[in-house]
Amino acid sequence: xxxxxxxxxxxxxxxxxxxxxECRSLDFQATxxxxxxxxxxxxxxxxxxxxxxxxxTYEQGVEKDKFLINHASLTLSTLTVTSAHPEDSxxxxxxxxxxxxxxxxxFFGPGTRLTVL
Amino acid sequence: AxxxxxxxxxxxxxxxxLVLLRCNYSSSVPPYLFWYxxxxxxxxxxxxxxxxxxxLVKGIxxxxxxxxxxxxxxxxxxxxxxxxxxxxxxxxxxxxGGYQKxxxxxxxxxxxxx
Numbered sequence: 001x002x003x004x005x006x007x008x009x010x011x012x013x014x015x016x017x018x019x020x021x022e023c024r025s026l027d028f029q030a031t032x033x034x035x036x037x038x039x040x041x042x043x044x045x046x047x048x049x050x051x052x053x054x055x056x057t058y059e060q061g062v063e064k065d066k067f068l069i070n071h072a073s074l075t076l077s078t079l080t081v082t083s084a085h086p087e088d089s090x091x092x093x094x095x096x097x098x099x100x101x102x103x104x105x106x107f108f109g110p111g112t113r114l115t116v117l
Numbered sequence: 118a119x120x121x122x123x124x125x126x127x128x129x130x131x132x133x134x135l136v137l138l139r140c141n142y143s144s145s146v147p148p149y150l151f152w153y154x155x156x157x158x159x160x161x162x163x164x165x166x167x168x169x170x171x172x173l174v175k176g177i178x179x180x181x182x183x184x185x186x187x188x189x190x191x192x193x194x195x196x197x198x199x200x201x202x203x204x205x206x207x208x209x210x211x212x213x214g215g216y217q218k219x220x221x222x223x224x225x226x227x228x229x230x231x
Contacts, residue, residue, distance in 0.1 A: 004160070041126075043207060043223045044161075093160050105151075106219060108160035 002028045002098040006109035013084055014117055021079045021112045023094030029074035030096035034106065035067070038091040050077040084116045119144040121210045123222035131230050136180075136195040138225045140208030143189065150191040151209040151219070152182055161207065167191065168213070178202070203229045 003026040013019050023033055031052045036044040048069050049057040056069035066088075068080040077096075081088050091113050095106035124139040142148055149168050153161040165176025172184040178201075182193045191208060208222040 043221045046218065105163065105166060110160045111158065113158065
């Protein structure tokens with residue numbers, strides 16, 4: 001199946017700094033990628049839909065200036081958590097649609113564990 | 118709009134016993150339904166999906182699920198649990214037709230007792 005990678009897998013940063021997380025589709029071109037946030041023992045919460053070459057679509061309640069998304073190529077989307085605070089600590093997961101496959105099937109990256117001190 | 122409810126945040130079964138994870142959905146139009154598995158500190162892996170056609174869907178690792186429209190259910194089953202099945206399982210739903218947002222349930226953690 002389609003493969004999605006994320007980098008880094010873990011990151012620890014100080015409060016006030018910015019952190020960039022990369023999501024790559026390795027063997028297919030993804031016009032649409034998604035960013036999710038998962039709190040401990042909870043489900044995935046969709047943060048935003050990232051479309052190649054256009055602005056991301058953010059879900060209600062997600063601060064677009066806080067969580068900057070860039071989808072500059074068909075294989076790469078980045079999520080930058082700006083001025084991170086301890087409450088931003090979470091597990092961030094990206095996914096991508098493979099246009100060659102069934103509609104709505106998403107392939108997930110392995111996730112990034114962010115810890116803000 | 119659509120939603121999905123997973124009954125039971127934790128399910129424990131003995132190794133070799135039947136696995137049954139429950140999922141009910143709500144959708145205004147015919148849905149697409151998915152089951153994903155998540156191992157600790159990892160992303161989600163698709164187990165199986167229902168889009169159209171046969172209502173009994175077979176997936177990987179011996180899992181299967183049956184779409185029952187009358188009951189708005191899509192329960193996941195496996196005849197015989199294996200230790201390696203211990204993980205978190207998420208049911209998900211999307212509207213059919215074109216690319217639609219996927220909504221995930223709250224997850225069910227499966228424990229397999231030796």
